[in-house]
Amino acid sequence: MLRYRCDSIDRLFQTILNLESVEECYEYFADICTIKEVQDMAQRLDTAILLDKGLSYQKIIDEIDVSSATIGRVSKCLNYGSGGYRNAIEKLNNKESK
Numbered sequence: 001m002l003r004y005r006c007d008s009i010d011r012l013f014q015t016i017l018n019l020e021s022v023e024e025c026y027e028y029f030a031d032i033c034t035i036k037e038v039q040d041m042a043q044r045l046d047t048a049i050l051l052d053k054g055l056s057y058q059k060i061i062d063e064i065d066v067s068s069a070t071i072g073r074v075s076k077c078l079n080y081g082s083g084g085y086r087n088a089i090e091k092l093n094n095k096e097s098k
Contacts, residue, residue, distance in 0.1 A: 046066075052089050
């Protein structure tokens with residue numbers, strides 16, 4: 001559970017859950033985030049996916065040009081976090097395999 005949970009963040013997450021297509025996500029995130037913020041989040045997810053596949057830090061750095069500090073942070077979350085990355089990756093894999 002997030003230590004910073006509050007009504008405002010619940011509302012933010014609910015608005016994301018209410019989006020119905022990738023196009024709606026692009027529109028919403030273009031308004032609510034900077035391009036760099038969206039790219040950083042995507043890069044972190046890509047890092048988690050590659051770590052989950054067992055790739056080394058060096059291979060991840062070579063593949064997506066991410067810092068070792070970011071890989072370490074994502075790895076810590078992937079292995080000791082709340083399970084958000086694992087849940088998201090599992091759902092993504094299940095959707096792609098259908």
